[in-house]
Amino acid sequence: MSSNSMPEASAHGVDVASLKNHIQSNFEQILEELTSLVAIPSIAWESFDPANLEKSAEAVAALAKGAGMPSVEILREPTDSGAMGAPAVVARRPAAPGKPTVLLYAHHDVQPPGDEADWNTPVFEATRVGDRLFGRGAADDKAGIMVHIAALRAVLDLVADFGVGVTYFFEGEEEAGSPSFRNFLEAHQDKLAADVIIVADSSNWAVGTPALTSSLRGMCAAEITVRSLRHAVHSGMFGGPILDAPILAAKLISTFHNEDGAVAIAGLVSNDAADVDFDEAEFRRDSGALDSYSLAGTGKITDRLWNKPALSVIGMDMPSVDHSSNTLIPQARFKVSMRLAPGQDPAKALEAFEEHVMNVDLRGAEVEFKAVEAGNAYLADLAASANGAASWALEQAWGVVPVHMGLGGSIPFIADLSDVFPEAQILVTGVEDPDSRAHSANESLHLGDFQHAIEAEALLLARIDSEGL
Template identity: 85%
Template sequence: MSTNSTFDAAKNGVDISSLKSHIDSNFEQILEELSSLVSIPSIAWESFDPQNLEKSAEAVAALAKDAGMESVEILREPAENGAMGAPAVVARRKAAEGKPTVLLYAHHDVQPPGNAEDWNTPVFEATKVGDRLFGRGAADDKAGIMVHIAALRAVLDLVDDFGVGVTYFFEGEEEAGSPSFRNFLEAHQDKLAADVIVVADSSNWAVGTPALTSSLRGMCAAEITVRSLKHAVHSGMFGGPVLDAPLLAAKLISTFHDADGAVAVDGLVANDSAEVDFDEDQFRNDSGVLDSFNLAGTGKITDRLWNKPALSVIGMDIPNVDQSSNTLIPQTRFKVSMRLAPGQDPAEALQALEAHVKGVDLRGAQVDFEATEAGNAYKADLDASANDTARWALEQAWGVVPVNMGLGGSIPFIADLLEVFPKAQILVTGVEDPDSRAHSANESLHLGDFQHAIEAEALLLARINAEGV
C-alpha cells in the first residue's frame, strides 16, 4: 500500500468527509464518556483503593459492549510473584471469512495524582480549558481507550460490509509496570492473536502534527542503599571523622554524569541516528526547564531523548527538612531509573550500573544494589504494510504528513507482544503531545488532536477492511 494512494469511497463504503462529519457530530458524547472515565481514580498501586480499578474495568467493559463487541470479559492473571494482576478488559468481534484481525490496546489505569496543590484543576474531574481537557488519565491513557471505542463505532455505522476482526485489550496495570502482562498474554493467546496490533499509548510530534512511534527506549531501575554507621549518632559529638549516609549517597550520585551532563556509566549503548531535531526554544517551553539551566548531554536533542541513555534519581529515603535533627543519618536508600537506547540489553545495563556503583570510593561505606525493573527497547519495522496504511490515515485525518519519531519513554511490554505474536505488525500511536504532561500535574489532552486520532484509526480500520494487510 502507498501512503499517497486515494481512498475509493464506492469500494470501501465510506468517504473521508462523511467519516469526519460523523465523528464531529458525536464528539460531545465521546468527551462525556471520556470525562466519566477520568472521574474514576483507577490507580494500580498497592497503596491505593483497588476497588477503583474494578469500577474502571466495569465502565470500560460497558463502553466495549456499546461499541458493538460480541463478547466482553474482565480477566486477570497472576504476576510472576504469584500476586493476582489487575483487571483487564478483553472484548472481541470475530473476523469474517478471509478478513484480518486487529488488536487495539490501551490501559485504563493511571498514575497517582501527586500533590493536589500542584494542579490548576481538580485531579479526577475532566475540565475543559480552551482547547485542552485536563485531568489525570485524560491523555494517558483513557483517551487511547476512547479512540478505540469511537473509531470502531464510526466504522460500524458507516461501512456496511465491515468484516475485520477487532479485539480490545484494555490493561489495568500498565502504570505499575504490567507485572502480570506476560502471563496474561500466554494464558489468553488465542483471544488476543491478531494480524495487526495498535498500541495507543504514545505521543505525536507536536499539536497539529501526528506521528508514528518508530522507537522507544528500554528501561531498568535499581534501589541503592548506602550505610556508614550502625546507628544514628549526635552530629556534634561525632561529625567530622564520620560522614553521614546522605552525603555519601550524594557523592555516589554525582558520579553518574560527566561534565557535559551525559551518563557516565561505562558499557552503555548510545547512538546518533535521529533524522529530525527539536527546536531548542520549543523544547525548553514544552519541558518547563528553567531559562538558566544548560541542557545536559551532547548532540541532537532528539538523540539525547531517543537514542542515548538517561539516568535519574526518582526517590530517596531521607528525613525531610521539617523533621530534621542534628543527627548523623546512618543509612539512606535511593532509587535510580535508567532509560536505555535501542540495542541495549537491560540485564547488561544493570550489570554496568552495579559495577559503576560498586566501583566508587565511599571510604568503605556499605553499598547494596538491588535491581527492581528491566524492560527492552523497541524499534519499529518501517517497511511493514500496516505502517504505510497508518501513515496514510494520519495524513488524511490531520491534513499534514506524519513524522516517524522516537520516544524517550518506555513501553516494555511491546517486546512481550513481539515474542508471543511474532507475525503481527505493531503500530504505536497516541493522542499525547509535548504539553500533555503525562505523569505530571496538570495532565491534559488537546481536543483537536484527539478528534483527529479517532478519525485516523477509523480510516485505518476501514482501509484494512477494503485492502487487507
C-alpha cells in the same frame, strides 16, 4: 501539506468526509465518556485502593459492550511472584471469513496524582481549559481507550458489512510495570491473536502534526541503599569524623553523569541516528526548562531523547525537612530509573550500572544494589503494510504528512507482544503531544488532536476492511 492538496473525500474505499463528520457529531458524547473515566482514580500501585481498578475495569467493559463487542470479559492472571495481577478488559468481535483481525491496546490504570498542590485543576475531574482537557489519565491513557471505542463505533455505523475482527485489550497495570503482562498474553494467546496490533500509548510530534512511533528506549530501574552507621547519632557529638548516609548517597549520585551531563556509566549503548531535531526554544518551552538551565548531553536533542541513555533519581527515603533534627542519618535509600538506547540489553545495562555503583569509593560505607525492573527497547518495521495504511489515515485525519519519530519513553511490554505474536504487525500511536505532561501535574489532552486520532483509527480500520493488509 495544506488542506487544498488533500486527496478526494472518498479514497481507498473509505468515505473520508462522512466519517469525519460522524465523529464530529458525536464528539461531545465521547468527551463525556472520557470525563467519566478520568473521575475514577484507577492507580495500580499497592499503596492505593484496588477497588478503583475494579470500578475502572467495569466502566471500560461497559463502553466496550456499547461499542458493539459481542464478547466482553474482565480477566486477571498472576504475576511471577504469585500475586494476582490487576483486572484487564478483553473484548472481541470475530473476523468475517478472509478478513484480518486487529488488536487495539490501551491501559485504564493511571499514574498517582503526586502533590495535588501542584495541579491547577482537580486531579480526577476532567476540566476543559481552552483547547485542552486536564486531569490524571485524560491523556495517558484513558484517551487511548476512547480512541479505540469511538473509532470502532464510527466504523460500525458507516461501513456496511464491516468484517475486520477487532479485539480490545485494555490493561490495568501498565503504570505499575505490567507485572502480569507476559503471563496474561500466554494464558489468553488464543483470544489476543491478531494480524495487526495497535498500541495507543505514545505521542505525536507536536500539536497539529501526527506521528507513528518508530523507536522507544528500553528501561531498567534499581534501588540503592547506602549505610554508614548502625544507628542515628547526635550530629554535634559525632559530626566530622562521620559522614552521614545522605552525604555519601549524594557523592555516589554525582558520579552518574559527566561534566556535560551525559550518562557516565561505562558500557551503555549510545547512538547518533535521528534524522530530525527539535527546535531548542520549543523544546525548552514544552519541557518547562528554566531559562538559566543548560541542556545536558551532546548531539541532537532528538538523539539525546531517543538514542542515548538517560538516568534519573526518582525517589529517596530520608527524613523530610519538616521532620529533620540535628542527627546523623545512618541510612539513605534511593531509586534510579534508566532509559536505554535501542540495541541495549537491559540485563547488561543493570550489570554495568551495578559495577559502577560498587566501584565508587564511599569510605567503606555499605552499599546495597537491588534491580527492580527491566524492559527492552522497540524498533518499528517501517516497511510493514500496516505502517503505510496508518500513515495514509493520519494524513487524512490531520491534513499534514505524519512524522516517523522515536520516543524517549519506554513501553517494555511491546517486546512481549513481539515474542508471543511474532507474525503480527505492530503500530505504536498516541494522542499525547509535547505539552501533555503525562505522569506529572497538570496532565492534559489536546482536544483537536484527540478528535483527529479517532478519525485516523476509524479510517485505518475502514481501509483494512476494504483492501486488507
